[in-house]
Amino acid sequence: MEITYQSITLHKTVPLTISRGTRSQSNNLFVQIAADNIIGHGEATPFSIGDRTQTPDTIVESLDQIIEGISVYHPLERQIIEESLDQIAPCSAARAAIDVALWDWLGKKVGLPLWQLWGLDRQRIGPTAVTVGINTPEGACDRIRRWHGDYPDLRSIKIKLGSPKGIAADQAMFAALQTEFRPHDKISIDANGGWTLAEAKTMATWLAERNVTYLEQPLPVSANHQLGELKQHSPLPIFIDESCFTSRDILPLKQHIDGINIKLMKSGGLTEARRMIHTARACGLGVMFGCYSDSTLANTALAQLSPLAHHLDLDSHLNLKNNPFTGAQLELGRLMPNGQPGLGIAPVA
Structure with missing residues (x-):
């Protein structure tokens, strides 16, 4: 080849x-x-x-x-x-x-499209989140308004916290965003390892009172040993991202978390992503999919496995000026792969 x-x-x-x-x-x-x-x-x-x-x-x-x-x-x-x-x-x-x-x-x-090759049901694909990055309260509100304007059918929002300015800044930004949430919005939080254990405990309780769905990577990778203590105190499910690259990372942490975030670039591809899904499910853990600065190509690839995920965050291609491929399309807030063979992607003319 x-x-x-x-x-x-x-x-x-x-x-x-x-x-x-x-x-x-x-x-x-x-x-x-x-x-x-x-x-x-x-x-x-x-x-x-x-x-x-x-x-x-x-x-x-x-x-x-x-x-x-x-x-x-x-x-x-x-x-x-x-x-x-x-x-x-x-x-x-x-x-x-x-x-x-x-x-x-x-x-x-x-x-055959990959989802069909693997015998999956596209109708089980849930909404994909769109991301609001760390910003001033006003800047964050402007971003969510743009998302709502560009994609009125979106139903899931991931908010980045872990501000270098501390949890007071996180709380101020989130409080401002609450005025922009719609009744059906599913809200999740990703701290990207930006909190200490004490801050994560405080924020987990504070965010649970504000109807957040789950908390992603609250602690840095160096604090993996503190995940168990956080889980005991957190009313929110704890998902890990940076702490979990492949299926080998799941078993040592499975008792201290509620789920894992699978990304193609961490896992090494769809083959390992499938292995991670089955390992996580065998351990009784939730599964979510995420992305980095991926184009439609990579997000369409992971969308092929989306019927097996509980939470989805495959929005990076929606924030590109020069997306080089077409592929999976948003339908009622869900990123749906098509019926074309393989990934079902095509270069943009």
């Missing part, structure tokens, strides 16, 4: 601020795998999580190693390809791009 890639700089319509900083653009790598006159597409998105940061240069280095190591195989030789990838040990974003491209290729080979 022939593997090629190109870099495209994606620009956000509205910069997104979280506890770790602000991002307005992303240099994503787009992969093509060609064999038997069929082309499969994948995407690798850089992301920053402390010592597990993956830059565009890191991804390019891994992709070059992958191309050298697996190009001799056919896309149907998945077992030997997986073993080779384990030996190469590329960064997870690069592996995700290859894995997604292989699945896209397979779906096109058999003429």
